Amino acid sequence: MDRTDFIDRLRQIVGERGLLEGDEVSSRYPGYFMEKVESRLMVRPASTDEVSEVLRLCNEQDQSVVTQGGMSGWVRATQTEADDLILSMERMNGIEELDTVNRTVVVQAGVVLQSLQESLEEQGLIFPLDLGGRGSCQVGGNAATNAGGIRVIRYGMMRSLVLGLEAVMADGTVISSMNKMLKNNSGYDIKQLFLGSEGTLGVITRLVLRLFEQPSSENAAMVALRDFDSVARFLRFMDSRLGGKLSAFEVLDASFYGINTGPGRERPPIEGDYPFYVITEALGFDSTIDDPQFERVLMAALEEGIIADAVVPKSQTERHAIWQLRENLEHVVSDLQPFQAFDVSMPVGDMESYMQAVTARFKASWPDGKLCFLGHVGDGNLHIAVGCGSNAAGARREVEHCVYEPLASIGGSISAEHGIGLEKKDFLSLSRTREELELMQLLKRCMDPRGILNPGKVFDLTR
Amino acid sequence: MDRTDFIDRLRQIVGERGLLEGDEVSSRYPGYFMEKVESRLMVRPASTDEVSEVLRLCNEQDQSVVTQGGMSGWVRATQTEADDLILSMERMNGIEELDTVNRTVVVQAGVVLQSLQESLEEQGLIFPLDLGGRGSCQVGGNAATNAGGIRVIRYGMMRSLVLGLEAVMADGTVISSMNKMLKNNSGYDIKQLFLGSEGTLGVITRLVLRLFEQPSSENAAMVALRDFDSVARFLRFMDSRLGGKLSAFEVLDASFYGINTGPGRERPPIEGDYPFYVITEALGFDSTIDDPQFERVLMAALEEGIIADAVVPKSQTERHAIWQLRENLEHVVSDLQPFQAFDVSMPVGDMESYMQAVTARFKASWPDGKLCFLGHVGDGNLHIAVGCGSNAAGARREVEHCVYEPLASIGGSISAEHGIGLEKKDFLSLSRTREELELMQLLKRCMDPRGILNPGKVFDLTR
Incomplete structure (x- = not known):
């Protein structure tokens, strides 16, 4: 089947509205997407049957297919080459x-x-x-x-x-x-x-x-801690008192906190310098019980010396301001430009030594470089923001080695939540054994023998 | 390799202590196990390496292997034929x-x-x-x-x-x-x-x-309800007030409740006749808060007319007595002898009509037969105890049809938690599509091409 026949056949399946070609495809993508969009052919099926017919045709024709959702991943898992067909799910939104x-x-x-x-x-x-x-x-x-x-x-x-x-x-x-x-x-x-x-x-x-x-009570606090041991102790302390209600436990290191509370930025809710800050949140169903309990538990943590200071926001506005300290990445992106972001995970007990190892290795190469850590400690998940001062491919790659290699010995993961895509596949063997990778390949070959689905993502097929 | 050489080779791998033959095998199984134990050869490896060597040998020799743990499943998933090798995990207990x-x-x-x-x-x-x-x-x-x-x-x-x-x-x-x-x-x-x-x-x-x-507070109640709609409403009511603390929500129908509170058995904690009873439990971390909250929520459910009556045990002994009403299966097994037990699941909204459909179909064939329902309603899981009065294979099979067939149209499952084993494999297609079953077979062929692992369990390989 030649290309024209193939496109006609696709059009028959998804209809005129369901097919985009050439500039219609590329004009849909604003410039800020991480992904390159080289493909100039997109189908937008409106039903499972249409998806099925499209794939059957592509499989017969050895046509590679890249499925795209919101394109808001961070690992180039939906990037396309010129000869890929894009399968957009946007019309199946019921x-x-x-x-x-x-x-x-x-x-x-x-x-x-x-x-x-x-x-x-x-x-x-x-x-x-x-x-x-x-x-x-x-x-x-x-x-x-x-x-x-x-x-x-x-x-x-x-x-x-x-x-x-x-x-x-x-x-x-x-x-x-x-x-x-x-x-x-x-x-x-x-x-x-x-x-x-x-x-x-x-x-x-x-x-x-x-x-x-839907929970009806929401409590949050920003807390300062004297060392990482206290962070880990505070996590168990909160979880053993608030149990099923604890819903977030986010750590910010001094560097990240300092960037977001710098001159002209957010007002620091806690004065003084501490190595770590935690934003913690509990969701419950009865604020007459939950609000005083939350404050009582924090007070106990202060009295026991687990935490050094705490601020409890008293309004939705104050609560939003505290979350902004964690969620606003604008300042860190601009201060660390050119910017690299990482998403790794490891056992909680290994986090401190991991942060030290990465910092030491990074500073040895880039004494003036900047890095900061934040993350979902309760999940073992750290996000790392790095600015080494250079955007050269070699420098970026060296930073990746700095961040990923110390994970291998502690059973950490090069991707906590973002996935592998194209971005991390060269490092996958740091987190997975040869036997695991072979089993992944076996599954891929058995379920997609012609290799048409998102080829080259996650891993390359060997042989 | 002949049988003697094969057994010698196994003995080299797992050592003298790790190999059992003949009566040594069969004498290990008390009579009450559901599973037939026909095999007369067992290895008890002490390490992953030994498991690996055993399987490599068995794979070379096309020797079927049935792995056994505690043998307390209910679906004959660890049953053996005479020519199977039993792989017991009992020595790997560190x-x-x-x-x-x-x-x-x-x-x-x-x-x-x-x-x-x-x-x-x-x-x-x-x-x-x-x-x-x-x-x-x-x-x-x-x-x-x-x-x-x-x-x-x-x-x-x-x-x-x-x-x-x-x-x-x-x-x-x-x-x-x-x-x-x-x-x-x-x-x-x-x-x-x-x-x-x-x-x-x-x-x-x-x-x-x-x-x-480890939670430090524990609250439970037995509640009576006027209809199944109330059971479903009560589940959401409890979950929307106790949120992360709700840990159990078990329903007993009038028939099961009646058997366990019959003359000379447990004292009925609630007087009067109701079609459904629920035992609900919440686990928390502060009994000074949790205990009064639990009672307040129950009181509100009474006042809103969601529940008809409630009993809150005041001691560990009383709490145990209430749980006994659910966990003691001795009376139901003896009253319904010969006894059949089922474990199915379905969307909560379909439970009532499902129970009615099964009851109507069962009573049409066995007007004097007995059946009762109990289950984890919060999980969509019903257990059904049936005594049709006959232990003939044909009657047992007809009861299975009664229980399983109404599941197909409501997207229910023939096995909520027990699995399939040998016991349910003839009915698997009621809960899974042809394409799902083919994908399962594909996985089996790709991961165990010689079919040595627990052959014939869950499904039979076609072709």
Whole structure:
């Protein structure tokens, strides 16, 4: 089949509205996307059947397919080459069925996370996944990348929130595994294959998501700590007193805190210099109980000397200001320009020595370079912002070695939540054994024998 | 290699203590095991290396291998034929590393669940999986069957509690995926393949398990309700007031309640006849707050007319007595003799019509037969006890049709937590699509090409 026939056939499947070519494709992408968009051919299917027909055709024609959701990942997992076909999920954005008794919602993969969140507000229910890209990311992409975010400590990652899904395999076979129950042990849990595999094993088209009751009380605090041991102690202290209510436990090191509270920036909520700050949050269902309990627990932590200082915001505005200290990345990006960001994880007990090892190694090469750490300590997840002063490929690569290599000996992960994509695949063997990588390759070959789905992402096929 | 050489080779691998033959094997199994034990050859490896060598040899020799843990499953997933080799995990029962900072424990697969639970008591930590078989089941078996139990509503099933694992594939390859972090998106999450696949894709040898803070407050109540709608409303009512603290929500129908509170049995804690009873439990960290809150919430449910009556036990003895009404299965087994037990799940909103459909169909065939329902409503999980009056194979099979067939149209599962084994495989297609079953077969062929691991369990290979 020549290219014209192929495109005609695609048009027959997805209709005139469903096919974009040439500049229509490239003009859709604003410049700030990390991903290169070389492809000049996009299909926008409106149904699972259309996805299935598109894939069957592509598989016959050995046509590579890159599925795109909100394009807000950070690892170039949706980057395209000139000869790739883009499969955009944007038209499959329906919320199909909300079941308030079973507390599940059936959605198409292209639903934007924030739209879903907002659609639930009146029901007293929440879909608890939340992350910075909420306004653009799609739930299908959240599933394909096993997204995390700030409330994993309480609600788990996307993998725990997806009860069922429908996916289309490379040959067009539709796998409908739309389970709605928390408990279902009827054979292999095959949805797990598609979760977190970054579009390399199938295209997720629909999902059953687990919903939770909307909490009605919210408490937060910013806390200063004298050392990292205290951070780890404070985590267990909070969790052993607030239990199921603890929903966030975010650490900021002095460097990050200093950047965001610098002259003309946010007002520092805590005076004095400390090596670590923590923003912690609890969500509950009765503020008459939860508010005084939260303050009492913080007071006890102060009295026991676990924390050095604490500030509890008294209004939504004050609470927002404290979260801004964590979520505003604008100053760190500008101060550390050219900027590199990392997302790694490790056992909590290894975090301090890891931060020291990375800092020492980095400073040995770039004495004037800057780096800072922040992260979801409760999940073992550190984000690292680095500015070595150079944007040269060699320097950037050397920084990557600085950050990733110390992970190997402590069983850490080169990607806590962002995935591998193209960005990290050269380092994957630091976090995974040869046998694991071979098993991944075996799965890929068995589920996508012609290798049409997102080729070259996560790992390269050997042989 | 003839049989004698094969056994000699096994003995070289696992040592004299590690090999049992003939009556040594069969004498180890008390009569009450559901499983037939026809095999007369068992290896008891003491290390992952030994498991690996055993499997490599068996794979070369096309020798089928059935891995056995505590043998306390309910679906004959560890049953053996005369020519199977039993691989017992009982000697791999070490707790290797407890990390109280990261709140993880590394264990060998043969550790008995209750031993693990008890070993954590002094640390203020819990491993929250709990089920009736705790005294005999092994954590490796819990993982291989994705065990559930009574606290899934709060802590999730085994799949959510396993952070990492090591497994040996059919050809002896050791897959070490001993992740210790809540967040790790570095490539495919291959541990998911081994969780819940009932020993058909690999032998789990070691695990990293997630631990939680030990709650210090415990509240429970037995509640009577006027209809099933109220049960569903009461679940949301409790969850929206106790949020992260709700840990159990167990329903008993009038029939089950009646059997356990019959003459000479437990004292009925609630007088009067109701169609449903619920035992609910909340675990928290401050009884000065939690106890009055729990009572206040129950009082509100009474005042709003959601529940008809409630009893709150005032002592550990009273609490135990209430749980006995749910956990004591002795009377139901004797009253319904010959007894059949089922474990199914479905969306909560479909439970009532499902119970009605099963009852109507059952009573049409056996007007004098007895059946009763109990279950973990919060998880969509119903257990059904049936006594049709006959133990004939045909009658038993007809009861199975009664229970399983109404699941197909509501997207229910023939196995909520027990798995498939041999017991349910004839019905698997009621809960899974043809495409799902074909994908399971594809995985099995790709990971165990000679089909030596627990052959014939979960499904039969076609062609």
